[in-house]
Amino acid sequence: MGWFTQDDFDRWLAGEHFDSYHRLGAHPDEHGVWFAVWAPHADYVAVIGDFNGWNPGANPLHKVGGWAGLWEGYVEGARPGHHYKYRIQRGYYHADKTDPYAFRIEAPVPEGNPVAGLSAIVTDLHYPWGDDDWMHRRRGPASLEQPVAAYEVHLGSWRKRADGYSLSYREIAEPLADHVERLGFTHVELLPVMEHPYYASWGYQVVGYYAPTYRYGTPQDLMYLIDYLHQRGIGVLIDWVPAHFATDPQGLVFFDGSTLYEYDDPLMRYHPDWGTYVFDYNKPGVRNFLVSNALFWLDRYHADGLRFDAVASMLYRDYSRSEWRPNRYGGRENLEAISLLKTVNEAAYARFPEVMMVAEESTAWPKVSHPTWEGGLGFLYKWNMGWMHDVLEYMRRDPIHRKYHHHQFTFSMVYAYSEHYILPLSHDEVVHGKGSLWGKMPGDAWQKAAGLRLLYAHMVGHPGKKLLFMGGEFGQEREWNHDAELDWHLLDDPLHAGVFRWVTDLFHLYRNHPALWNDQPGGFEWAVLDDYQQSVFAYERRGGDQTLLFVLNFTPVPREHYRIGLSRAGTWRQLLNSDATPYGGSGVGLVERVATEPEPMHGREQSAAFTLPPLGAMVFAFEAPPEKARRSRRSAAKKPAGARKPGT
Structure with a gap:
């Protein structure tokens, strides 16, 4: 008896296999492991790993499902903890590839076994969750009439251990919960935790979409962090990157000797902004992979929602491109990406009705946070990038000149009710030479601190939910550096301690006053x-x-x-x-x-x-x-x- 059923094949070919992580990847039982991978253009696929001496002839997989292009095989004696890859051959092409559905991935170049770099690890995702109370009372769409204030965190640089290494998922749980609880935030939003070999990408150049990064621990360690936050009454949103993927040769790129996950068209394949490849959302296998991945984090990791990165780059075929291919009607809209976004949101709310789906969308695309049956994209919230840009431009001006830019401060109320907005002061505003929020404020140190307190007051007073990147709560002076922890010593300075106390009192004010939750006209x-x-x-x-x-x-x-x-x-x-x-x-x-x-x-x-x-x-x-x-x-x-x- 095979691993796949006829229903699996039918749903895969239709691009509707939205629980494909139950079938693809590595799934252990008491005697061995079932392996399955999508590689329709390959002539030969084998699983290689610790269990067979990395021998490509020892455990070939069998192609099943006809046009579905799925391969399966059972390896007796393989067990959780074993490292593995897929040997893919197509004609003269051959490569050892990391499992796209791997639940855990090794470091890029592990000590003692460079051949196994970025290898997948057979993993059992069992975890004894203790957050039933939270899961039954989390708000989701009801949060539209409740306070939502997210503290955005990059796990590797929030705080370091005494030896200079980042805190693990387990080590960060209690101090992060204490900090967030003290400040009065309702949620933590994690920069992408999916496996990314290039640390300086902050998680936005993903290789392992189903694997939490090895840097901070195991899958169960990440589950512990989320479980602990939930038990402390704090929600967890995870940054998700469906717009593009890393070009590491072990990963998705040219996976089966063809442009399988990426566009076949070279004009549309490469993303000029990030040096990455773009998913071809028209392929059923890609839709299965991405929709399933979104549901995977909501299901197996109890995430309370996903923040979709770079949605604008998905919606427009000409985004950041001098040359591009129009859609079948001659327009610039990416019809397949639009369909995918709607499908992800519909599938998420059908299975997990109490989650938050959030779009970082930087244009005036209509109805981003409206239901799909109303012609919208189906998100619950949209980041208000216009408010963020205008208010920061206003704040960075010398006070004597602000009277000439009065409209920058007031304009956001013209469109404040067109979407369900989150007001973001995110990591994007404190990197790439932009300086810190503190540095954007004009004047001496006293004026900078006063300017920050004023900015945060307006953030809480303006309609919309709230998001603040770590370090902003005490006025981090330097631009964010992913290699160093936040400058916690600044809290010894009265001005920075005052900013921290102001943020704490301000967000507790927000939590306790329903007048600030009413984001209607x-x-x-x-x-x-x-x-x-x-x-x-x-x-x-x-x-x-x-x-x-x-x-x-x-x-x-x-x-x-x-x-x-x-x-x-x-x-x-x-x-x-x-x-x-x-x-x-x-x-x-x-x-x-x-x-x-x-x-x-x-x-x-x-x-x-x-x-x-x-x-x-x-x-x-x-x-x-x-x-x-x-x-x-x-x-x-x-x-x-x-x-x-x-x-x-």
Whole structure:
């Protein structure tokens, strides 16, 4: 009896075998291992490894399934821990290839056996998960009405051991959970953990799509990290790279002596930005491989979602190309990639309805985060690259010049509700000579720290979920270096410690105030929009029975008796002031409460006078008058048990 069934062949040929990781790769049982690989153009395929002395004649595989191009074979005596590769022959071509479905891969050049470099390792993925409670209550699409704040992490450079090596998956679990919990983030987002021989690619040039990188431990070690974070109430998103793959000769490139995974067309095959090859999404085997891979990380590793890297490069056939091939209608859209993205999202939500699928898409492609049945791509969220670009351009300008670029700050609200957005201050903004977020702020050290606190206040106040790359929470001064740990010693400096304390208080404010989770049009209203001369902005955030006021002064000039029109008459209590001395500020504008007066301003009947701190942000909450609050409580007490809102 063979390893594959007729149903496997039918689904493979249709490009609908979305659990192919159950069949392809290496699957051990009590006596040996079943091996299976897709190599339709090969004349001969054998498995070589520790169990047969790497002899290409010892264990040939058998081609099955006709046009499906699948090869299978059973090796008695092979067991978990054995290293292996596939010997592929086609005519005069022969190569030893790493298993595309390998669950674990050896280092590029392991000590003592250079022949086995990047060899796959037979692996049992069993792990005793302890996160049932988390898996049953994680939010997924319901997070649209909940707080989502992701802390983006590169595991190799977050923190190092005393010997200079990176922490393992297990070693990083507790300190990372402590840090994220203290800061108030809801999720960790991991830069790609799939196997990548070139460390400086940060995981974005993948060879082993089904194998977590060996650098930090075993598959079970990564499962432990995710399990531990879940048990601490922290979600885990994983960066996923379906746009391109590494050209290492042991990997997917020219896999069976043909352009199997990549485009046949040389104009479309090579990605000029990254020196990688591009998947041909029209091939059924490629669709099976990628869709299955996305589901694999959600299934076997309990990932709470995937962040799709470089989606724009998939959507456009002319992306970063001087020469390119149009689609069958003569257009620039990559129809096959669009179909794949929709299929991945549909398959993910059909099997795992409580996950988050996130797109890094840098253009104005419509309906990225809309369901496929509405004509969308089916993602839950899209990174708001426009907000990120505009706000950082505004912040890097000298305050005296900001009045000439007022529109850069306000423009994002024109399209803020067109997608379900995440506001990213990611690793991409602190590499390749861009400097750090701290370095982008103009002025001396005090002004840089104040500028960062102001930037983060607006990030929390602006509609959209949040993402911050590691180091930003305390104002890392130098550009991120993947070879070195973060500059944790900066926390000994009062200014950097103040930024850290501000971020902590700010994100706990976000977690505790539903008004900041309401990313619908009714949840935001400008109070001060057009004061470009003084670079002052104010806006209200609303949700449930809460109304919050954000007041932002983007110049180093304190402003007394600054009057702002407000939507509600009464008392506004100060929740946060970025200029408070514990944050490293000068202590301007600290008040307990501000009361409105019947003095019209900004088109409103009521207003209040504020003292604005230099380069400062203040957050106020409206307080209902005591009698009104009592009436509200009495009304709630009289409400019959189980009563529902109209329409529910």
